[in-house]
Amino acid sequence: EAGVTQSPTHLIKTRGQQATLRCSPISGHTSVYWYQQALGLGLQFLLWYDEGEERNRGNFPPRFSGRQFPNYSSELNVNALELEDSALYLCASSPGLAEDNEQFFGPGTRLTVL
Amino acid sequence: QKEVEQNSGPLSVPEGAIASLNCTYSDRVSQSFFWYRQYSGKSPELIMSIYSNGDKEDGRFTAQLNKASQYVSLLIRDSQPSDSATYLCAVIGAGGTSYGKLTFGQGTILTVHP
Numbered sequence: 001e002a003g004v005t006q007s008p009t010h011l012i013k014t015r016g017q018q019a020t021l022r023c024s025p026i027s028g029h030t031s032v033y034w035y036q037q038a039l040g041l042g043l044q045f046l047l048w049y050d051e052g053e054e055r056n057r058g059n060f061p062p063r064f065s066g067r068q069f070p071n072y073s074s075e076l077n078v079n080a081l082e083l084e085d086s087a088l089y090l091c092a093s094s095p096g097l098a099e100d101n102e103q104f105f106g107p108g109t110r111l112t113v114l
Numbered sequence: 115q116k117e118v119e120q121n122s123g124p125l126s127v128p129e130g131a132i133a134s135l136n137c138t139y140s141d142r143v144s145q146s147f148f149w150y151r152q153y154s155g156k157s158p159e160l161i162m163s164i165y166s167n168g169d170k171e172d173g174r175f176t177a178q179l180n181k182a183s184q185y186v187s188l189l190i191r192d193s194q195p196s197d198s199a200t201y202l203c204a205v206i207g208a209g210g211t212s213y214g215k216l217t218f219g220q221g222t223i224l225t226v227h228p
Contacts, residue, residue, distance in 0.1 A: 033215070043158070043202065045215040056213045090157055092216075100146035100165055100206060103216060105157040 002027065004093050004106030012112045013081050021076040021109045025093030031055075032074040033094070033103055034066060038087035046089075049074055050097050081113045117141065120203050120219035129228050133190040137203030137219055140184070146206040147179055147186045148216065151199045158202055162188060193226040200224070 005024045013019050025032050034046040045058040049068035063079040072093075078085055088108045094101035121136040135149075146165055150158035162177040164170045164186065170177045176189040186205075190197055203219040206212065 031214070035216070042220050043204075043216070043218040045217070048214045056211070056215055058215065088157075097214075100163075102148065102160055102163050104160060105150075108157045 004091055004104055006089075006091050006106040006109050008109060009107070010110045010112070012114065014114050015081055015083060017081050019078045019081060019085075019111055021078075021089050021091075021111070022073065023076070023091030023093075023106060024073045025091075026104060028095065029093035029104075030072055030096050031094045031101065031103075032068055032072065033092040034074070034076050035090045035092065035105075036060075036087045037090060037108075038084070041087075043090070047076070055097070078111070083113050086111060086113045116219075117217045118203055118205050118219040120201075120222045122222075124223035124225060126225045126227060127193050129193060129195060129226055131193050131226075133193045133197065133224055133226070135188040135190075135201050135203070135222050135224070137186045137188075138184055139186070139203075139205045139217075141205070141207045141212065142181075142184060143208040144184075144205045144212075145208050147177070148204040148206075149175075149177060149186075149188045150202040150204060150218075151197075152202060152221070153199045190224075193224075195226050195228055198225050 031050040048056040066076045068074045092103040092105045149162040152158045164177040174191045178187045200221040204216040
């Protein structure tokens with residue numbers, strides 16, 4: 001069974017640009033989560049989508065946004081990039097809406113903002 | 115007080131010993147608890163989930179949960195050098211802004227030396 005996939009593996013942008021990161025969940029999973037792992041800050045929750053709807057959002061500014069497509073894949077958009085947005089962005093998936101569902105992570109996208 | 119706190123590391127144990135990793139959480143109504151392993155440069159890998167008080171064993175790993183003390187631990191028996199990694203404790207709260215999101219501890223770096 002294929003795991004969570006993310007693209008691209010690495011992304012280099014300059015300050016002020018926009019970045020788009022993509023995620024495909026494990027087959028059969030309807031929930032997709034996005035997390036940021038910045039150096040020294042640990043893993044921080046960004047967004048949760050299930051069945052195309054945003055279910056929860058972490059404490060991040062509105063320039064972090066996303067969406068989930070009918071095939072359950074997801075996209076994270078970061079507008080007006082700032083240097084501190086440089087981090088590993090991790091996508092996870094779980095089978096559905098139950099709060100205790102185990103979340104399985106993809107390999108991540110390393111975003112570097114210059 | 116941090117929402118999820120792990121015992122300060124790094125933790126170094128000899129091969130074959132038991133490694134003990136500890137975690138406390140502040141949200142008394144949290145329901146779901148997870149341990150992830152993260153190798154350097156890789157994404158977190160789910161190794162244990164626990165939802166009820168008591169012990170849960172899976173191979174060399176045992177998770178222990180005590181909701182009254184708001185404490186969860188992970189024991190690794192017969193530690194191997196391949197267990198050397200950062201171990202992350204994660205908790206899902208019960209509704210509101212905690213809905214569905216994993217809140218992570220800062221991680222404990224474990225080194226198993228031959």
